[in-house]
Amino acid sequence: MKVTRVQALANEQGKLPTQFIRPAHERPGNSEVIEGVQVPVISLSQPHDVLVKEVSRASSEWGFFLFTDHGISSSLIQRLQEVGQQFFGLPQEEKESYANDPSSGKFEGYGTKMTKNQDETVEWIDYFFHIMSPPSKANYDMWPKNPPPYREVTEEYNKEMLRVTDEVLKLLSEGLGLEEKALKSCLGGEEIELEMKINMYPPCPQPELALGVEPHTDMSALTILVPNEVPGLQVRKDGNWIAVKYLPNALFVNIGDQIEVLSNGKYKAVLHRSVVNKERMRMSWAVFIAPPHDVSIGPLPELVDDQNPAKYSTKTFAEYRYRKFNKLPQ
Numbered sequence: 436m437k438v439t440r441v442q443a444l445a446n447e448q449g450k451l452p453t454q455f456i457r458p459a460h461e462r463p464g465n466s467e468v469i470e471g472v473q474v475p476v477i478s479l480s481q482p483h484d485v486l487v488k489e490v491s492r493a494s495s496e497w498g499f500f501l502f503t504d505h506g507i508s509s510s511l512i513q514r515l516q517e518v519g520q521q522f523f524g525l526p527q528e529e530k531e532s533y534a535n536d537p538s539s540g541k542f543e544g545y546g547t548k549m550t551k552n553q554d555e556t557v558e559w560i561d562y563f564f565h566i567m568s569p570p571s572k573a574n575y576d577m578w579p580k581n582p583p584p585y586r587e588v589t590e591e592y593n594k595e596m597l598r599v600t601d602e603v604l605k606l607l608s609e610g611l612g613l614e615e616k617a618l619k620s621c622l623g624g625e626e627i628e629l630e631m632k633i634n635m636y637p638p639c640p641q642p643e644l645a646l647g648v649e650p651h652t653d654m655s656a657l658t659i660l661v662p663n664e665v666p667g668l669q670v671r672k673d674g675n676w677i678a679v680k681y682l683p684n685a686l687f688v689n690i691g692d693q694i695e696v697l698s699n700g701k702y703k704a705v706l707h708r709s710v711v712n713k714e715r716m717r718m719s720w721a722v723f724i725a726p727p728h729d730v731s732i733g734p735l736p737e738l739v740d741d742q743n744p745a746k747y748s749t750k751t752f753a754e755y756r757y758r759k760f761n762k763l764p765q
């Protein structure tokens with residue numbers, strides 16, 4: 436089936452096509468956005484006990500924080516961004532050879548959401564999605580072959596993401612009063628999955644009427660994202676949308692649904708959305724960290740007792756995903 440890419444629409448001058456116009460209450464132009472509030476910024480070079488406290492606090496109060504001094508070189512982040520930009524700069528025909536097809540279960544590849552019916556609204560975004568880890572699940576044939584360094588750069592970034600993931604999961608485990616391996620082993624241990632989603636938001640003729648990504652929490656355990664320099668991410672805190680400022684080389688860390696469930700609600704999955712820009716293309720590289728599909732996730736028994744009953748039901752990640760995709764209650 437022929438899919439109209441947002442990138443192609445952006446090249447046609449003019450008005451925003453109707454399927455992108457959000458209902459009035461969802462339009463970024465109609466909602467107050469707080470610009471001045473600072474989201475938590477946490478340096479990974481602090482003493483361990485301070486880090487445990489800061490990460491645990493940010494994850495309980497915000498479900499979101501920025502990491503600095505994480506040890507990933509700025510040149511690696513720059514190369515990751517270059518190969519992603521170069522992919523989206525390829526001729527349309529070449530990008531189409533990677534087209535995904537979520538309706539038939541083919542999630543990996545080049546994608547754009549389509550409307551199922553007339554009154555459904557879509558998002559101003561094209562993306563590329565593929566599994567990075569574990570190697571046994573990575574389908575390297577689906578990774579961009581152009582530009583040629585794509586695979587090498589992405590594998591190098593994947594190694595760094597595995598290292599930072601271990602670090603965050605240890606800190607979060609300790610913040611729950613558990614031993615440092617607790618959360619990772621619940622998430623499949625070495626079988627934990629890392630997925631790359633490159634988000635590409637072309638310039639939008641009427642950004643005040645559209646959204647890049649609608650409000651959602653990530654169904655992952657954690658998401659670690661690096662954006663380009665164009666701002667656009669907003670996180671929900673105490674009933675307000677807070678615009679997240681760009682901080683060069685910082686990692687944006689989201690708590691996702693699976694950590695909220697495992698922690699029995701002590702840590703909160705952050706509600707977030709992204710807005711688009713009239714002049715500039717925004718891009719972001721989101722790494723979703725999730726359990727394998729057959730792993731069951733529920734509140735950790737150590738966190739549940741008579742005073743703290745389980746707030747979530749236990750189910751496999753496959754079941755959770757199915758329910759979330761189909762907007763069924765969890």
Ligand SMILES: O=C(O)CCC(=O)C(=O)O
Pocket residue numbers: 632634648653660662667668707708709718719721
């Ligand atoms: O582009 C962003 O900053 C957010 C993207 C996002 O929320 C997602 O891909 O789940």
Ligand SMILES: [Fe+2]
Pocket residue numbers: 651652653707
């Ligand atoms: Fe997200």
